[in-house]
Amino acid sequence: xxxxxxxxxxxxxxxxxxxxxxxxxxxxxxxxxxxxxxxxxxxxxxxxxxxxxxxxxxxxxxxxxxxxxxxxxxxxxxxxxxxxxxxxxxxxxxxxxxxxxxxxxxxxxxxxxxxxxxxxxxxxxxxxxxxxxxxxxxxxxxxxxxxxxxxxxxxxxxxxxxxxxxxxxxxxxxxxxxxxxxxxxxxxxxxxxxxxxxxxx
Numbered sequence: 001x002x003x004x005x006x007x008x009x010x011x012x013x014x015x016x017x018x019x020x021x022x023x024x025x026x027x028x029x030x031x032x033x034x035x036x037x038x039x040x041x042x043x044x045x046x047x048x049x050x051x052x053x054x055x056x057x058x059x060x061x062x063x064x065x066x067x068x069x070x071x072x073x074x075x076x077x078x079x080x081x082x083x084x085x086x087x088x089x090x091x092x093x094x095x096x097x098x099x100x101x102x103x104x105x106x107x108x109x110x111x112x113x114x115x116x117x118x119x120x121x122x123x124x125x126x127x128x129x130x131x132x133x134x135x136x137x138x139x140x141x142x143x144x145x146x147x148x149x150x151x152x153x154x155x156x157x158x159x160x161x162x163x164x165x166x167x168x169x170x171x172x173x174x175x176x177x178x179x180x181x182x183x184x185x186x187x188x189x190x191x192x193x194x195x196x197x198x199x200x201x
Contacts, residue, residue, distance in 0.1 A: 023199060026195070026199065027108075027196075027199065030105075030108070030195055030196060033188065033192055034108060034111075034112055034188075034189060035096070035099050037185045037188045037189050037192075038092070038095050038096045038099050038115055038189075039096050040185055041092055041095075041119060041182060041185050042089070042092040042093055042095075042096050044182065044185070045089050045092055049085055049086070049089065053082075074133070074136065081129055085126075088118070088122045091118055092115075092118070092119075095115045095118070098111055099112075099115070105199055109193060109196045109197065112192060112196070113193065115189060116186055116189050116193070119182055119185075119186060120186075123175075123179075123182065126178060127174045127175060127178065130170065130174045131167055131170050131171050131174065134166060134167075134170040135166060135167060135170075139163065
């Protein structure tokens with residue numbers, strides 16, 4: 001059991017004369033825990049951006065260059081996506097700076113709600129973008145296979161089924177990946193949020 005849980009149990013046992021002091025101590029620990037969680041969300045998002053884009057640069061090969069030539073608009077879209085991700089990272093930074101200097105439980109509560117909402121939007125955005133690029137890559141792969149005379153042509157209906165299966169595989173994988181990255185931090189913020197609500201009401 002962590003220090004915060006022990007403090008909350010002790011607070012409930014007191015008969016009221018030390019309630020104000022204990023409540024302030026609990027808020028201080030919730031504030032510290034929330035600030036730490038938001039800081040780690042910022043750090044993880046930066047590392048994710050650097051590592052994933054670093055891997056794409058390292059693994060850049062002839063096939064990737066050909067894919068980019070076939071879909072010049074995707075290169076523009078990719079740059080727009082970079083700008084959006086950097087925008088999210090900047091918002092995470094602003095949230096961390098804001099939450100670090102709060103001295104009101106109501107304001108902290110609102111900031112935690114805001115942070116969790118933005119992180120969930122960020123996760124959904126990455127899942128949608130990842131799925132989109134995955135589908136485009138799958139379509140191109142089957143088109144290339146179709147150019148090979150030794151491989152039977154795939155009709156449109158079968159291609160749609162294959163794309164649907166690809167989506168069903170890609171989306172859960174991306175969801176699991178992002179829940180693995182941010183799930184624990186979001187759960188900690190949710191727990192802090194519930195504790196703050198109990199204090200307020």
